Amino acid sequence: MTDTTNMSAKELLGFYQEELYEEARRAKKEGKLVCWSASVAPSEFCVAMDVAMIYPETHAAGIGARKGALDVLEVADEKGYNLDTCSYARVNLGYMELLKQEALTGKTPEKLEKSPAARIPLPDFVITCNNICNTLLKWYENLAVELNIPCIIIDVPFNHTMPIPQYAKDYIAEQFKEAITQLEEICGRKFDYDKFLKVQEQTQRSVAQWNRIASLSGHKPSPLNGFDLFNYMALIVCARSKDYAEITFKKFADELEENLNKGIFAFKGNEQKRVTWEGIAVWPHLGHTFKGLKNLGDIMTGSAYPGLWNLSYTPGDMSSMAESYTRIYINTCLDNKVKVLSDVISGGKCDGVIYHQNRSCKLMSFLNVETADMLQKENHLPYVSFDGDQTDPRNFSPAQFDTRIQALDEMMKQNKEGVSNE
Amino acid sequence: MFTMGIDIGSSSSKVVILEDGVNIIAGEVIQIGTGSTGPKRVLDEALSKVGLKLEDMAKIIATGYGRSSVEEAHKQISEISCQAKGVFFLVPSAKLIIDIGGQDVKAIRLDSKGGVKQFFMNDKCAAGTGRFLDVMSRVLEVNLDEMAEYDARATEPATVSSTCTVFAESEVISQLSNGVAKENIIAGVHQSVASKACGLAYRCGVEEDIVMCGGVAKDLGVVRAISKELKKPVIVAPNPQITAALGAAIFAFEEVRGANI
Numbered sequence: 001m002t003d004t005t006n007m008s009a010k011e012l013l014g015f016y017q018e019e020l021y022e023e024a025r026r027a028k029k030e031g032k033l034v035c036w037s038a039s040v041a042p043s044e045f046c047v048a049m050d051v052a053m054i055y056p057e058t059h060a061a062g063i064g065a066r067k068g069a070l071d072v073l074e075v076a077d078e079k080g081y082n083l084d085t086c087s088y089a090r091v092n093l094g095y096m097e098l099l100k101q102e103a104l105t106g107k108t109p110e111k112l113e114k115s116p117a118a119r120i121p122l123p124d125f126v127i128t129c130n131n132i133c134n135t136l137l138k139w140y141e142n143l144a145v146e147l148n149i150p151c152i153i154i155d156v157p158f159n160h161t162m163p164i165p166q167y168a169k170d171y172i173a174e175q176f177k178e179a180i181t182q183l184e185e186i187c188g189r190k191f192d193y194d195k196f197l198k199v200q201e202q203t204q205r206s207v208a209q210w211n212r213i214a215s216l217s218g219h220k221p222s223p224l225n226g227f228d229l230f231n232y233m234a235l236i237v238c239a240r241s242k243d244y245a246e247i248t249f250k251k252f253a254d255e256l257e258e259n260l261n262k263g264i265f266a267f268k269g270n271e272q273k274r275v276t277w278e279g280i281a282v283w284p285h286l287g288h289t290f291k292g293l294k295n296l297g298d299i300m301t302g303s304a305y306p307g308l309w310n311l312s313y314t315p316g317d318m319s320s321m322a323e324s325y326t327r328i329y330i331n332t333c334l335d336n337k338v339k340v341l342s343d344v345i346s347g348g349k350c351d352g353v354i355y356h357q358n359r360s361c362k363l364m365s366f367l368n369v370e371t372a373d374m375l376q377k378e379n380h381l382p383y384v385s386f387d388g389d390q391t392d393p394r395n396f397s398p399a400q401f402d403t404r405i406q407a408l409d410e411m412m413k414q415n416k417e418g419v420s421n422e
Numbered sequence: 423m424f425t426m427g428i429d430i431g432s433s434s435s436k437v438v439i440l441e442d443g444v445n446i447i448a449g450e451v452i453q454i455g456t457g458s459t460g461p462k463r464v465l466d467e468a469l470s471k472v473g474l475k476l477e478d479m480a481k482i483i484a485t486g487y488g489r490s491s492v493e494e495a496h497k498q499i500s501e502i503s504c505q506a507k508g509v510f511f512l513v514p515s516a517k518l519i520i521d522i523g524g525q526d527v528k529a530i531r532l533d534s535k536g537g538v539k540q541f542f543m544n545d546k547c548a549a550g551t552g553r554f555l556d557v558m559s560r561v562l563e564v565n566l567d568e569m570a571e572y573d574a575r576a577t578e579p580a581t582v583s584s585t586c587t588v589f590a591e592s593e594v595i596s597q598l599s600n601g602v603a604k605e606n607i608i609a610g611v612h613q614s615v616a617s618k619a620c621g622l623a624y625r626c627g628v629e630e631d632i633v634m635c636g637g638v639a640k641d642l643g644v645v646r647a648i649s650k651e652l653k654k655p656v657i658v659a660p661n662p663q664i665t666a667a668l669g670a671a672i673f674a675f676e677e678v679r680g681a682n683i
Contacts, residue, residue, distance in 0.1 A: 369625075376540075384541075386545070387545040387546045395546075397546065399487060400546075403500055403501065404543075406498070407500040407502035407503060407541060410500055410503040411538050414537045414538065
């Protein structure tokens with residue numbers, strides 16, 4: 001067993017990411033169950049039943065960040081998936097097709113062989129939840145049909161009004177019970193409620209450390225760059241119900257606090273302006289977007305996206321757990337979305353906002369025009385939006401991005417220097 | 423003191439040389455843009471016109487799509503800020519700028535001091551840009567500089583409803599083959615361009631004075647169509663293609679004098 005005691009947070013992040021994939025590959029070899037799961041579907045049930053988990057959205061992001069998306073996107077194109085479909089879905093459905101071909105023929109397709117992402121085993125069943133989008137329903141149904149495996153769906157309705165009514169929480173809690181029944185059938189054994197409680201408690205400890213990291217971007221200058229949260233997000237998605245996430249996040253938060261005390265900040269040099277980034281990262285162009293801001297003297301200290309995994313609830317209370325999985329800001333009405341973002345912007349002490357008009361994520365993008373307008377009336381901060389995509393590199397134009405963020409930077413500078421009085 | 427602004431766009435290259443921050447002593451345009459010989463040629467032309475050398479420039483600022491490839495520049499500033507600066511210098515009453523260039527359409531709202539208050543621009547689609555007009559000019563066999571005259575003679579503007587440039591081209595071809603007069607088609611093309619730009623302008627908030635710049639501002643048919651759509655007069659900036667380069671030259675002057683944006 002590897003000694004992780006002296007590892008830095010960055011080393012722990014890499015180690016545990018690989019460990020999770022290795023556990024899934026080992027489980028498959030040993031004939032144990034492997035589940036592919038949506039990123040904000042409750043992980044607690046499967047972890048309580050010792051099912052090895054793979055998270056296709058994180059895996060797809062990894063493929064995108066390592067410049068391997070086009071190969072698998074082409075496979076999805078050939079299968080007839082429309083370019084308008086979410087690129088996480090297309091990358092994963094393309095990747096699944098390659099794994100399926102390998103399983104059926106015994107030969108590894110060339111595109112799979114040279115894929116830069118970690119190899120993952122095919123699932124024995126899938127679990128999905130529509131609390132972050134409805135594409136996940138059809139995506140996972142397709143996986144289940146293509147592979148002839150069970151699909152557990154947890155229905156979490158959209159919150160058109162806030163606060164969340166009790167009947168909605170009751171309904172979702174019933175969905176949880178139904179998922180447990182399905183899981184018992186798939187696993188062929190009774191659900192372990194004692195272990196489930198321990199997993200819930202572990203999840204809360206992971207979430208607490210995650211929130212501890214996120215809160216550090218409120219310091220000015222900030223010891224944390226929001227782009228780091230995009231990287232560490234892999235573990236809040238894939239390991240929040242294990243101690244891997246808690247250990248790594250605690251280490252990272254400790255490191256950041258130590259840096260803060262020593263006067264070491266995320267922006268090497270003089271942090272000049274702070275921005276909120278609304279939306280998912282542009283994984284294939286992560287370096288370009290990060291450096292683009294850095295070269296202007298700007299740091300990202302606000303992002304509502306990592307907050308999707310602020311899944312705080314009371315262990316042992318299904319209604320409380322239901323509430324945490326439905327209150328995610330993109331599963332709520334425009335007014336609440338604006339409120340959440342407003343808190344993110346003020347919490348990060350931001351000078352401007354960048355909206356990612358993400359061709360993949362309709363839910364996060366289509367409300368941006370109205371959201372931006374409402375927020376600017378409230379906070380008078382400049383904002384820009386740019387066209388992009390989370391994993392399809394063809395939907396992003398570096399030059400268009402550069403022009404917009406440079407103009408935003410100039411507007412923020414103008415505001416900070418008081419050149420403008422409006 | 424001389425300062426220079428260089429605006430390298432997608433389809434044209436522009437240079438302005440400014441004397442003491444107020445006198446435009448050179449304002450040159452070459453109708454080819456980034457990646458071509460245009461940037462070097464326009465630079466040489468501007469300098470030779472006034473008998474100056476690069477070394478005579480106290481500061482050079484580049485802007486436009488190709489701004490980062492201008493080796494002679496000391497700094498780059500976005501075309502949004504430069505347009506605002508240049509237009510406000512020429513028309514101090516300007517509140518809203520509509521800038522249509524080769525591949526961009528922008529609406530820029532100014533504050534009372536000429537700073538950028540808000541801006542919106544087209545994203546991945548080139549509909550309503552100079553390229554759109556180029557395509558239509560070719561298929562209609564009417565030169566770009568004649569389109570405004572044709573438009574003025576229109577009796578019943580045709581409808582060009584497709585957003586996509588390629589589909590709009592097919593629509594125009596279909597109208598031509600159905601015998602619709604070129605004058606009416608061109609008026610329809612101009613309305614189509616106007617509707618894209620005005621959509622962005624509405625988001626910015628329409629307030630007079632409205633100033634148009636960019637290469638497309640030379641097509642008075644588009645200017646009339648925008649004015650009609652907004653129901654307000656539209657001022658065409660003097661020499662509308664060089665306003666961003668002018669803004670860059672003014673920024674350069676201000677920076678040398680110790681003022682920053």
